[in-house]
Amino acid sequence: MLGAFSFSFGEGVRRTDEAKRWHSWFGKLTIAAIFFLFFSSHSQAQTDSSNSDFKKYGRCLFGKFNPFKNNVDSASPTPPWSSENYRVEDNKIYILPVVVHVVFADPNKAAGKLTDAQIQNEIQVMNEDFGKYGDYNGGSLGVDSRIRFCLVEKDPNGNPSTGITRTYSPQGKMTTANEMAVKNLVRWDQRRYLNFWVVDQINGSDNLAGYAYLPSSMVTQDSIQQEDGIVVNHKFFGRNTPLNINNYRLGRTPTHETGHYFELLHPWGDDEPGPPKCGDDKVDDTPPCKGQFTAKPFPSGDSCNHPWQCNNRRQIENFMDYSFDNCMNTFTQGQVLRMRKAIRQYRETLISYPNLVKTGCYKLWNDSNAITENQIDIYPNPATSNLNFYFFLKEKQNLSFTFYDALGRLVEKVDNIQAQTGSYNLYLPNLKPGFYSLLITAPDKTYVKKVVIGER
Ligand SMILES: [Zn+2]
Numbered sequence: 001m002l003g004a005f006s007f008s009f010g011e012g013v014r015r016t017d018e019a020k021r022w023h024s025w026f027g028k029l030t031i032a033a034i035f036f037l038f039f040s041s042h043s044q045a046q047t048d049s050s051n052s053d054f055k056k057y058g059r060c061l062f063g064k065f066n067p068f069k070n071n072v073d074s075a076s077p078t079p080p081w082s083s084e085n086y087r088v089e090d091n092k093i094y095i096l097p098v099v100v101h102v103v104f105a106d107p108n109k110a111a112g113k114l115t116d117a118q119i120q121n122e123i124q125v126m127n128e129d130f131g132k133y134g135d136y137n138g139g140s141l142g143v144d145s146r147i148r149f150c151l152v153e154k155d156p157n158g159n160p161s162t163g164i165t166r167t168y169s170p171q172g173k174m175t176t177a178n179e180m181a182v183k184n185l186v187r188w189d190q191r192r193y194l195n196f197w198v199v200d201q202i203n204g205s206d207n208l209a210g211y212a213y214l215p216s217s218m219v220t221q222d223s224i225q226q227e228d229g230i231v232v233n234h235k236f237f238g239r240n241t242p243l244n245i246n247n248y249r250l251g252r253t254p255t256h257e258t259g260h261y262f263e264l265l266h267p268w269g270d271d272e273p274g275p276p277k278c279g280d281d282k283v284d285d286t287p288p289c290k291g292q293f294t295a296k297p298f299p300s301g302d303s304c305n306h307p308w309q310c311n312n313r314r315q316i317e318n319f320m321d322y323s324f325d326n327c328m329n330t331f332t333q334g335q336v337l338r339m340r341k342a343i344r345q346y347r348e349t350l351i352s353y354p355n356l357v358k359t360g361c362y363k364l365w366n367d368s369n370a371i372t373e374n375q376i377d378i379y380p381n382p383a384t385s386n387l388n389f390y391f392f393l394k395e396k397q398n399l400s401f402t403f404y405d406a407l408g409r410l411v412e413k414v415d416n417i418q419a420q421t422g423s424y425n426l427y428l429p430n431l432k433p434g435f436y437s438l439l440i441t442a443p444d445k446t447y448v449k450k451v452v453i454g455e456r
Contacts, residue, residue, distance in 0.1 A: 092375075094343050094351045097152045097359035098123060100196045101165045101186045102234070105172035110200035111234035112168075118238035119164055119198075123151045125239050125251035126258060129319060130331065136250060139317050142330035145339060147262070149194070153360025156188050161360075172200040174231065183226060190218075191349040192359065194261065195229035196254070198237050209236040209248060212257040215346035230257045250325035259320050263342035264335055267314075267321050268292065278310035281320070283334035287312030293322040353377065353390045376440055382452035387426040389419075393442075396420040400441040403451070406434060428453065 100119050104112035128134030132144040151163035171182045174197075188195055202208040210232035218228040235243050236253035244251075268289045269279030276291025288310040304327035307314045316323040317330045331339070349355060353375075356362045377390040399419055403412035412431060417424070431453045440447040 092146065094147045094340065095356055095361055096147065096149050096194045096343075096347070096350055097192065097355065097361045098149050098196065099152055099155075099161075099163050099165065099188050099193045100198060100237075101167065102198045103167045103169055103172040103174075103182055103185060103200075104234075105168075105170050105200050107168060111172055111198055112166075112200075113243060114198060114234045114237060114241070116162060116164055118241045118243070120151060121241070122238045122251050122254055123149050126255055129252065129255040129329075130258075132329075132331075136326075137329045139329035141315065141317060141332060143333050143336055145331050145336040147336075147339060147343070149258075150356075150359070150361035152193065154358060156192065158358065173204070174199045174202050175204060179227065179231075182231075183229070187226065187229075190224050190226075190228040192355050194258075194350065197229060197231045198234045199231060200234065202231060202233050206233060206235055206245075209233050209253045210257045212260040214260060214263050215342055216263060219346040230254065230261055232257065247324040247326075250328075252319060252325040252328050255319050255328075259331070259335070259339070262339035263346070264320050264339060266292075267318055283332065283338055285332045285334040286318060286320075287315055289314045289321075352379070353392055376447050376449070378438075378449055378451065381450075382454040383428070384454055384456045385427060385429050387428060387451065389424045389426060391419040391424065393420045397442045400439075401426075402439045402441070403431065404437045404439070406436070411436070 100122075102111050102114055102119075104110055104114075106112055125134075126149045128137055130145045130147045130149070131137075132142050152161055153163065155161040165186050167185050169182075169185055171178050171185060174182050182197060182199065183195075186197075202210070210230060212230040213225070213228055215228075218225040232254055235245050236248055237251065238244065239251040240249055264283075265281040267281050267286045268276070268291055269281055278288045278290050280286070280288040289307075289312065290309045293307075293314065293316060304316060304323065306316055315321065315330065315332075316327050318335075319328050319331055320335070321328070343351060353362075375390075375392045379388050379390065381387070397419055399417040400415045401413065401417065402410060405411050412428070433453050433455050436451045436453065438449040438451045440449065
């Protein structure tokens with residue numbers, strides 16, 4: 001029996017309510033963090049680490065310096081993630097819509113001087129780093145993660161946007177005590193946007209470059225923590241900006257933090273009490289290494305020497321190590337597997353086709369030749385009476401839909417659905433709850449989908 005089918009064009013993404021709960025600073029904050037040593041620009045000639053000008057800098061908070069610290073390892077639910085026990089399921093380009101919130105305490109100083117061009121440049125840097133291309137990614141170990149970033153063109157209300165917000169507030173001088181105050185100033189739905197907050201300072205000095213949260217600590221099926229996102233000191237945003245700092249001038253801090261945002265750990269497995277020991281990051285093609293990497297200060301640090309540690313050459317070119325920006329160029333295949341798995345597990349709403357349309361990132365997706373083959377997604381699944389289809393087809397196609405029940409009986413069929421790109425709603429009032437196989441027949445291919453109809 002053929003049931004009633006109705007297709008309607010529309011945007012089918014589900015808006016998720018922001019979690020209403022606010023959380024205290026401590027207790028749930030999980031962040032991988034880093035501190036590394038380096039000389040500030042005015043003290044680069046110093047070589048004595050006891051010198052008072054010698055400062056600790058960090059891409060992210062770490063260890064005893066990290067007031068956000070939680071157990072990073074316990075936040076990683078399914079280690080180890082390796083090429084042996086996890087296989088890439090697709091070759092899609094995952095595009096992350098990005099919004100950059102600049103929060104500054106003085107418009108004439110610090111973050112207030114960060115230009116739109118410098119912010120756009122950082123997005124370019126991230127795309128080069130994650131894409132293994134450009135002038136700074138010539139190393140031999142890294143691979144293209146097939147993850148890309150789009151500075152959005154639409155705000156949460158659908159209005160045109162540069163993808164950059166600017167907020168004047170004394171909170172721009174961020175401390176551990178006011179993280180939520182900063183993020184409460186401006187925050188876009190974290191299920192739809194990767195939120196960067198670029199601030200004057202973090203914890204009272206320019207020494208801390210940034211921090212992020214592992215998605216396993218932030219995201220559940222039903223909620224997302226309001227801290228989710230990445231905080232960066234403005235000096236570390238953009239490549240070779242006038243605000244940038246010698247050894248960290250290539251914009252690799254946001255790259256590193258975004259690695260955490262995708263569930264990557266530091267290569268040494270992060271800190272434990274006591275002397276550094278050989279540790280690892282639960283990725284099988286990043287060699288174990290010992291403790292935080294302490295780079296030599298600029299300019300000699302630019303030599304990018306590799307220490308021999310734990311029977312391995314330390315992979316200081318890894319974006320997740322502490323080495324200087326000019327030494328970095330590598331996400332390994334194992335790291336890429338872990339990141340892409342994390343995106344599918346925790347951040348899939350960001351990369352969904354409807355969200356890319358809503359955020360204005362669809363064009364990039366299209367331009368990037370993202371889909372090497374035609375794609376049809378279904379959401380939600382399980383469904384009740386409505387199935388949303390997301391078509392992304394290279395050209396307009398005439399599709400047929402056939403539903404078979406668990407016993408192989410044809411229960412629904414509809415022909416002559418004209419589709420190319422867009423969302424379609426399918427109303428299924430006659431399908432009883434249960435499991436179905438859906439064959440979508442196109443002129444050149446048949447797609448097989450499993451569909452679950454739940455109780456209504
Ligand atoms: Zn880190």
